[in-house]
Amino acid sequence: MRTLLAFLVASQVVLPASLALAQSPATTLRVASVTPAPDQPQQQDKLVIFYEDFDQLPDWRSRFFEYVPEKESFVWTPDVGLHGGAMRCQFEKGRVSAGSLKVLFGQNPFGRGLRRDETFRDIYWRVYVKHEPGWEGNPAKLARATCLASRDWSQGLIAHVWGGKGDVLCIDPATGIRDSRKVTTGYNDFPNLKWLGSRQGQTPVFSPAESGRWVCIESHVKLNTPGERDGIFELWVDGKLEAARTDLDWHGTWGDYAINAVFLENYWNQGSGKRQARWFDNFVISTQPIGPITALKPPTLRRTESAGALAWEVEIATDLNGKDIVWTSKPVEASSVSLIVDMAQGTFVGSRAGKQSLDAGVTHWVRLREVGQLEWSTWHMPFK
DSSP states (O other): HHHHHHHHHHTTTTOOOHHHOOOOOOOOOOOOOOOOOOOOOGGTTTTTTEEEOOOOOOOOHHHHEEOOOTTTTEEEEEEEEESSOOOEEEETTOOOOOOOOOOOBBOOOTTTSSTTTOOOEEEEEEEEEEEEEEEEEEEEOEEEEEEEOSOOOOEEEEEEEOOOOOOOOEEEEOOHHHHHHHOOOOOOOOOGOOOOOEOOOOOOSSSSGGSSSSEEEEEEEEEEOOTSSSSEEEEEEETEEEEEEEEEETTTTTOSOOOOEEEEEEEETTOOOEEEEEEEEEEESSSSOOOOOOBBBOOEEEEOTTTTTTOEEEEEEEETOOOEEEEOOOOOOOOOEEEESSTTTTEEEETTOOOOSSOOTEEEEEEETTTTOOOOOOEEEEEE
């Protein structure tokens, strides 16, 4: 503790005595968010199928194939997102089903949705998710891409992104096609689905240590060449590829429909262990990789809340392994929960030494620690 106080004095960080002497909290601080620029590149990109930042109350009928608030469990709320509004899912203790959003696109049996004259065999989708501080448990369902193949909602394929083992996500692909013929007869027709083999993620997104921050989750599905086993299903968490299959036979030679829907879901098989909430923001579906948000210039970072936190510091790198650290902050007082990435609050180093800002268009990752601690957080919260 004597070494820590000496460091704080040398750094000219003035803290209340009660905070300076406080013990470090049990969980590591994280960067909770980076403020997005008002205009994101996906808004005007013709390769993007769907974009929704939830800054304002959406027009549910025109924007979504189906919106299920589930007795007001899943609703739009203002001023809680990365920049403006977000969708809040409130799980009551024991609640299983807590609402969903469904986007329909491409050729489909309902004659509705976006760009319905097109066929999409290769898509990416991205969403930001935040679990409230102190979150407990793995809520099972998160999202899926699917092929709705009939008006009875039978499915040609399902690319599940849902709770894996422990606190991580997983990918769990399934097909409703056998011998190039659709065999499913309704939605989630488990007896007729063929499971193709799951893969586990790595980041414990459902752990208390990762709660209270926005996590960037991006997925990719590419259908197989007819008759080949070269279909793809991939999952990135905070810009890191965490699970992948590149050997899938999604549909044989069947081709009545392709990928035509993406769902965001809140369905907890065993029910939530307590009353707790999570939020969804910046939902994008595209025909090309999406990546993280584009931040304001200069970027503004906000840390997670933590009672008794000490002064803190941040490093920013251009790679998720921290090989090229390009900015280091000065110590930030414990009473402050945000900082601006500029020359006044830090120093540009590494490949940006002598510069006055971060390199535009480059993806950056952030890590954080309390002053005097050896342990940094993992590299997370990517932004451009």
